[in-house]
Amino acid sequence: MLETIKADVIKIYRHRVDRLNHVFGVRDMALKLGKIYGEDLEKIRIVALLHDYTKYESRAYHEALIRQHYHERIIQEYSKPLYHGFSAAVIAKEQYGITDQDMLRAIESHTVGRPNMSRLEKIIFISDYIELNRMYPSCVKAREIAFNNIDLAIYEAINDSINLYERNGGFIPKIAYDARDYYKHKGELNE
Ligand SMILES: [Fe+2]
Ligand SMILES: [Fe+2]
Numbered sequence: 001m002l003e004t005i006k007a008d009v010i011k012i013y014r015h016r017v018d019r020l021n022h023v024f025g026v027r028d029m030a031l032k033l034g035k036i037y038g039e040d041l042e043k044i045r046i047v048a049l050l051h052d053y054t055k056y057e058s059r060a061y062h063e064a065l066i067r068q069h070y071h072e073r074i075i076q077e078y079s080k081p082l083y084h085g086f087s088a089a090v091i092a093k094e095q096y097g098i099t100d101q102d103m104l105r106a107i108e109s110h111t112v113g114r115p116n117m118s119r120l121e122k123i124i125f126i127s128d129y130i131e132l133n134r135m136y137p138s139c140v141k142a143r144e145i146a147f148n149n150i151d152l153a154i155y156e157a158i159n160d161s162i163n164l165y166e167r168n169g170g171f172i173p174k175i176a177y178d179a180r181d182y183y184k185h186k187g188e189l190n191e
Contacts, residue, residue, distance in 0.1 A: 002042070005049050005096060012053065018133075023052055025131030026124070033123045036147060040120070046098070047106045047124050054087040065090045079171040082111040113158055114175050115182035122150050129157040152187030155180060 013020035027048035034044045054062065062083035066074050069090045075083075089107040092098040106121040113125045130143035130153070138160040146153035158180040165172050 001096060002045055002049075005046060009049050009053065016056070019052065019055065021133055022131060023049060025133045026051065026127045029131040030123050030127035033127060033146065033150070037119055037123060037150065039123055043100065043103050043120060044123065046092075046096075047103050047120065048127065050088055050092050050096070051107050051110045051124060051128065052084065052088065053091050054084045057084070057087065059083075062087045069093075077175070078111075078173050082173065085109065085111040112161070112173055112176040113154060113179040113183075115178050117154075117179075122154060126150060126153050126157060129161075149187055149190045151183050151190055155183035155187045158183060 009023060010020065013023070027045060030044045030048045031041055033039075034041050054065075059080050062080065063075055065087040066083060070086055074086060078086075085108045089104045092104055092107055098104060102118050102120050105118065106124045109117060109121050110124050110128050113121075117125060126142065126146050130139050130146055134140075134143075138156065142153045142156045142160075145156060158176060162172055162176055162180060164170075
């Protein structure tokens with residue numbers, strides 16, 4: 001199955017080399033973290049390859065899948081740039097037959113995170129932010145922290161994203177604030 005998914009992802013992103021590099025970057029970073037934190041590496045490979053599968057689909061596409069497989073309220077509680085976590089999880093389930101809830105949730109939550117994520121969710125979430133193609137100082141800082149204190153790195157990632165969106169007047173879902181508070185506390189406990 002892994003080879004099929006990989007071939008499909010390469011096909012989807014054949015005109016978007018930067019996005020393909022990002023997807024492979026997330027996979028490679030997540031595998032490094034998976035070895036440190038003791039996560040199933042096969043699950044990591046599959047989830048990382050699928051996490052941005054529907055990234056460039058239309059609003060109508062996302063909304064239809066969310067209405068069909070989740071709930072109308074998801075559309076209100078999140079915003080269009082965040083819908084692809086949900087629609088990609090639907091693809092994982094419907095197209096590739098993935099039923100492992102932890103894997104599906106890791107795809108869903110990779111955009112803004114949520115409080116009390118599983119180990120797999122945390123690894124995918126932070127790898128999306130710190131993979132080696134990400135050059136921003138905040139990403140580099142979180143990358144340095146992630147190998148010792150993944151919770152603190154997640155706090156830094158969410159905090160930076162929230163600050164950026166607040167400056168630009170973008171929509172921030174409540175769950176992002178909840179996750180920031182949760183990982184601030186958890187990260188400090190690990191210090
Ligand atoms: Fe994404
Ligand atoms: Fe991504």
